[in-house]
Amino acid sequence: MCQQLPIDKIAVLSMYDMDGVTTVPVPGRRCPACLERGQTVWVIPGKCCPTCGTPVN
Ligand SMILES: [Zn+2]
DSSP: OOOOOOOOEEEEEEEEETTEEEEEEEEEEEOHHHHHTTOOOEEOTTSBOTTTOOBOO
């Protein structure tokens, strides 16, 4: 049995490395705390929101 996390959307995150900016499409979830404030912030499941620090699973 494999269980899948509900993924809202594929988010494109910008990753910074020495050569510049790389955009990587990853499965993302919207931060619920930021969503309440009217902001859409995409977070990789299991990471914390970069804006408010809320863990997103
Ligand atoms: Zn947030």
